[in-house]
Amino acid sequence: MLRLEDSYLHKGQRRNLTQTLRKKGIKDEAVLEAINNFPRHFFFDSALLSHAYEDKAFPIGEGQTISQPYTVAFQTMLLNVKPGDKTLEIGTGSGYQAGVLYCMGAKVHTIEFNEVLYDRTRKFLPKIGVKVKHYCGDGSKGLPEQAPFDKIIVTAGAPTVPKTLLKQLAIGGVMVIPVGDRNTQQMLRLTKQTDKKILKENFDNFAFVPLLGEEGWQ
Template sequence: MTDSFEARGLREKLIESIRQKGISDEEVLRAMKKVPRHIFMDPAFLHHAYVDKAFPIASGQTISQPYTVAFQTSLLSVKKRDKVLEIGTGSGYQAAILAEMGVRVYTIERCRELFLKAQQTIATLGYNIHFFYGDGFEGKEQYGPYDGILITAAAPEIPPALLKQLKTGGRLVVPLGKGDYQVMTVAVRTGEETWEYSSHGTFVFVPLLRGTQEK
């Protein structure tokens, strides 16, 4: 599956709608304009790739709404060459956005089917992303510390292991909460054992699960 003039035009319209909703980080918007979302979609929803909505992918998961991707990525406040750990690879779309921004991306997926599919998709785009199959609650300490950690599923609380894998000054972005809605939360590491927290509106995410899923 390749990009096309039509798809690029639809992306430009999508990005303009996201900008009108308040996203002003031009580097994030530039990356989203470049990455072809339709390549990450289930064929059944292909014609809706540039609608600002979430859609199902394999294993009961979703590809996030583009506005949500832009919002979370903006909250990370990362720059080129920064190191980011993503918890929940999913389709690989979010990882591709970060890679397009020049970020060094390390991403963990607990579902083997998604893990394999995302690698195949990213390979067609040529991004250099480090993929891992495993439990995201534990992070990847051996590759840290990270400038940013992005959790793409709803967590009842922030896994302590992830907080400790942030650099001082690093930011962790997570949809936090146990109910039907979650609060987008940013944790900034301010010292060896100190973090500052801020809240940034409510969203709906699939839950962050422990362990791995072979099928």
């Protein structure tokens, strides 16, 4: 049973969490404000509610997790989201990352491979005021019918950068994606300077669930 009350206690815990993230190197004030304002405990069953504002990942069923807040903040910081950015999220999961992007003013399209999670999140997010466009399918192939996107964020570990996603990125657009093996991935930021020129930046290592699909893990 999910609790949808946002108490003074929860707000205080979020303030503490944002201070923790700041100490870990998250400097983007827009990202910190979104995490400070968006209730993560809404995504937790009552048995785990006391852990909602720990800087840890937790299972959400179907072999998936709600990402560690630092990971969400780090990816979002790299993405450099601006209000109105047409943003594609690959891997809806719990919907928490999509909610953070929505709070920052992004126009979010989110795709989930797992039908159970897709159905659960599609029904849940509107109940907490998060309005994004939901899709169920192979995220490694993106959403060609909705392209181009200003921003693309991949919340699952890919073996390589899917070429199809790069094609769907607008000129000047940014994609943030973890790439590596099934255990550890390096966070990459790819900026599409022209159709043929991609600026690639490498950041820290993380551990994500695998990106499934035609251009992910088969």
